[in-house]
Amino acid sequence: MALIRKIIKTSSNEHYPFSVPVIENLKELDLEQDIIIFSGENGSGKSTLLEIIALKLNLVRISLDINYSDPEFSDLKAAINAFTVEFSLKPNGFFFRSEDFISYLRYLNKTKVEAEKELKRIETEYREKSAYSKILASMPHKRTLNELDNLYQRNLEEQSHGESYLDFFKSRLRPKNLYLLDEAEVPLSFQNQLTLMVLIKNAVAEGCQFIISTHSPVLMAFPGACIYDFNQEVIKEINYEDIEAVNQLRNFLNDRDRYFKYLFD
Known part of the structure; x- marks a missing residue:
């Protein structure tokens, strides 16, 4: 169930985040899908757009070390009035960056x-x-x-990061909520990424919506997901088979010796 329909940019200036090409060129982006994948290199604007959506909707952040004096964050907060997020009913949910997870464990x-x-x-x-x-x-x-003790099934500090992440994630799932995940694959093994996908699929069946920024060919392969490519100056919907990172990994697995010869000879 898509809880938000689209994001629209109504104005712009020369400051961050409009200095990011895909944000500068954004007019509106359709978000009316249960699962949306943002694909692209670091610095392409994936995380920036997630931040904008999270700030605009005032979603809960699983973060304890936001530097509110950071000029980029200040510019981002100042810029949210330039964006409109369309929805039927303003959703609850959270924005969770994988880089925040270790600091969160330490806090617990x-x-x-x-x-x-x-x-x-x-x-x-x-x-x-x-x-x-x-x-x-x-x-x-x-x-x-x-x-x-009641919030988590097991002590998160005593588990692997992947197990902790999944337990934490499971504990925060609620029906009809919006979840923004930034590089969710970072603490997860291949098997744990598959487990995460099962949790997401079950949550979607309960009316949740997910927007996921990722480098993972595994998460990008989510059946039925809408995939947006951020690698050009304009955000474009893309098929899984056409994703550059997927093709690079496929080529490497098919002929890794050729890559090593190029790298080491």
Whole structure:
């Protein structure tokens, strides 16, 4: 179920993000598909457009280290009035960049350690106080630990990054939500990318929509996905078989010795 229909650019200037060619040349982009793939090289504008959509819709960000003083981020926030996102009902959802994931794991671990530390302090300092006072003081920290235990099936810090990512992702899926994923394949093995695709397919069946920026030929192959190529100065819909990265990988797998001869001889 497509929750958003299109993004339209209504004005422009010489500053970022309009300095990115595909953003400068964007008029409108059809987003009325359950699964949309953004394909292109680093710096092509894939992540920039995801950022614009996320800011415009005020989606939850799974990020704890956004540098709000960064000139590019300030320019991006200032530019969102130049864009309109069409939708039937403004969707809930989240914007998750893979590069944020490690910092998020560290945050969870820090939160857990601090809550446990506070409970030990209360145990010592409230020894001579009433049981009721001790319960009141302990309550917020116990609630924090319970929420972390209930939110994730397993301790994310004790798993591989791929397993942690999938557990985290699964815990955040809600029916009829919009999910923007930036380079979701980074922490994932081939097998875990397939698992992610199953989770996405099941979520789509519950009315979710996904826009995924990726370099992965595996994720790009999602059946029925609309694929947009960002490698030229204008965003264009492209068939999977015509994606440059897919063809390069196919050629390498078919004749890797030729590549190595060129590289090393």
